[in-house]
Amino acid sequence: MLKSNSNKAxxxxxxxxxxMRFANEVKYKDxxxxxxxxxxxxxxxxxxxRFNPPGEVFIYLGISLKRDLNNIKDEVDxxxxxxxxxxxxxxxENAYVSSLNFNYSRDNRNIKLIDLTIADKYNDLDDIVDKIVKLQMMNxxxxxxxxxxxxNRISDLLVMMNIKLISDEIFKPVITNDEKIQEYEYAPFHAFANYIRSRDYGGxxxxxxxxxxxxNLVLFNVEDVEPNIKDGITKYIIKENIIEKF
Known part of the structure; x- marks a missing residue:
């Protein structure tokens, strides 16, 4: 798929x-x-x-895509x-968190990213398969x-099918603090990230x-984005799942 139809994904x-990038707490231990x-x-x-193999440093960020802005009431929220x-x-109870905005420079704006959310509009894999079958049954x-x-339509749907398979079957929560279990559970993600990086994608x-x-976005090179120093760090307190700035 990435060799013949990479532009579609x-x-x-x-x-x-x-x-944006968030962190628990607002102060260092000292x-x-x-x-x-x-x-x-x-x-x-x-x-x-999830994606960085042991010993490698990637940066993980929460994001909004420009194509989704019409459907988002409050982008920051x-x-x-x-x-x-x-x-x-x-x-x-009374959790404290901090956030910081990040920017990309003009020089980095064309960095390639593989988008594993493009098939989110389909409820499940069967939706895509049904559309392919209907096209193939045409006289x-x-x-x-x-x-x-x-x-082109067949090609588009086949790409969506592959992306949907990856997104639905691989990206499931790994809820554990046991590093041995995490390393085992994350191994397929690490292999996947290595392959994507080998195809000259930045994240x-x-x-x-x-x-x-x-x-979310993971970038393989931390320096592809830079912190928004002008806006600075924002601090929040969470009380009974209500988020407030302070």
Whole structure:
């Protein structure tokens, strides 16, 4: 699929509207308030995660895509809800969290990303298969009327089918703090990320496993985005699942 139809599952970094990164707490253990460095992964604070193999540092961000903006009432809240669920902050009594916005530079706007959310509009794999079958059952006259669009439509649906398979069957929550179990469960993700990176992609857009409808981005190179120092760090307190700034 990526060799012959990669454009159908590819977007660019410039197709992303906003990027945010969240962290539990608002202070370091020694009492100092968080600074910008807290939000930039490095070899010292990076932990085993869904896509980065042990010893490698990727950056994970909550995002909104420009194509979705018409369906999002509050873009910041949309990303916040996803990120707070991703860091498991809901359900705690008086949880404190912090966030920081990130930007991409003009030079990085064309970085390729594989978009594993393009098939989210289909309820399940059968929806896509049904559409392919209906096209294949067309008679010759119907196919001739469609012309080149017939082949393109089949190709589009086959890409959607592959993406739907990956998104539905692989991206399921791994809820455990046991690193041995995590390493085992994340192994297929690591292999997948390595392959995507070998195809010259800079990252992966994928659906949140913790918040339905939310989207995340993992970038293989931390330096592809930079913190928005001007806006600074935002602090929140969560009381009974209600998010408030402070």
């Amino acid at each position: 590819t977007i660019r970094l410039q197709n992303i509207s906003s990027l 009492g100092r308030p968080y600074d910008i460095d807290r939000f930039i992964p490095n070899s010292e604070n990076a932990s085993l995660n 949309y990303i916040t809800q996803t990120c707070i669920r991703e860091i498991r902050a809901f359900g705690k 010759d006259n119907e196919r001739n009327k469609m012309g080149y669009k017939y082949k 992966i857009v994928y659906s949140s496993t913790m918040n339905k409808g939310g989207k």
